[in-house]
């Protein structure tokens with residue numbers, strides 16, 4: 001550690017925390033970014049776990065709200081810079097299709113940023129991609145830069161840039177927070193770190209370290225990954241009202257290579273009767289293989305939507321989404337000297353650079369500089 005006392009300590013080195021750490025360091029704050037990497041073996045780890053343990057996360061400007069389109073566009077606009085300065089590539093612009101009742105509004109929101117998002121029909125989708133969508137919903141197609149990012153590599157890139165910007169990165173969990181000498185002392189296996197102010201970016205682990213409690217839900221999610229060679233035709237997909245209606249929405253990331261060398265398409269979705277997890281249930285959830293009902297429904301949907309694809313064996317994994325009543329992340333102050341940048345509502349990977357940047361602006365003299373009303377992100381406590 002280079003500093004006796006930091007201006008800001010970021011707790012959590014996931015997608016938003018790593019981005020915030022980079023922006024804070026590059027803005028000249030003495031910054032510590034404290035958080036462990038992904039557990040090497042989730043089945044044996046006692047946590048904390050992260051919500052980005054994967055090789056693909058959809059990125060797109062077309063979105064269900066203008067705020068989500070705004071933060072995505074801002075982030076996507078910086079991908080090339082992050083990749084080139086870190087030397088870590090993470091973006092694959094393979095395109096995106098969405099099927100939603102309000103599809104025209106998705107196009108309008110993306111058009112603000114010059115995206116080529118446009119309405120298409122089911123026949124075009126079938127011929128171009130092999131995806132069979134029969135629910136009659138409006139369909140949107142968006143080309144590059146829509147596609148997917150590798151979330152692990154984006155976190156690595158942000159971490160590298162944070163270090164190049166002068167931040168100290170501490171690869172361990174914070175186990176205790178105390179007020180100390182007008183600031184804070186953070187405790188962990190690294191000893192103690194002293195900082196004037198804190199930015200909490202702990203994902204599903206939220207406010208566990210503090211007396212205040214954020215109004216968030218921890219929504220259990222399961223992913224199904226089926227072996228499938230990449231034929232270069234399948235784009236990312238998000239679809240409302242999928243064929244098997246035990247989930248009300250599905251998404252997928254086209255075939256990508258996983259660490260074991262297998263190439264798989266990944267499908268996930270939102271179960272109608274979502275399983276909500278209490279903080280003490282997270283470890284057991286991450287030790288398992290996901291929810292059998294969701295696995296069955298997602299598998300049915302994959303086969304129905306890709307009727308001609310030679311899908312192979314299936315593996316499954318658990319994950320958690322941190323959701324808010326507002327549907328937007330929380331970015332703001334919650335206590336004297338403590339701000340949060342948290343709760344991605346299942347949509348923050350693509351936009352994590354802008355969400356982290358907005359978190360970092362809370363600590364700058366110039367303050368909030370986005371056209372988005374900060375009230376949209378106001379944290380709510382229980």
Ligand SMILES: Cc1cc2nc3c(=O)[nH]c(=O)nc-3n(C[C@H](O)[C@H](O)[C@H](O)COP(=O)(O)OP(=O)(O)OC[C@H]3O[C@@H](n4cnc5c(N)ncnc54)[C@H](O)[C@@H]3O)c2cc1C
Pocket residue numbers: 011012013014015016017034035036037048049050051052056057058059151172173174175201202203204205209221222223251268319320321341342343344345346347348349350351352
């Ligand atoms: C199955 C699934 C699919 C998704 N698909 C997409 C998608 O296609 N596109 C998209 O844009 N988004 C997607 N998301 C959402 C996206 O992955 C999340 O919104 C994003 O990871 C949230 O970032 P975060 O930094 O808040 O949380 P995380 O990335 O989980 O990071 C939080 C970090 O905090 C750390 N932490 C916790 N407690 C402590 C502690 N005490 N001390 C130090 N560190 C701590 C954890 O170790 C973790 O690294 C998906 C999410 C899931 C679960």
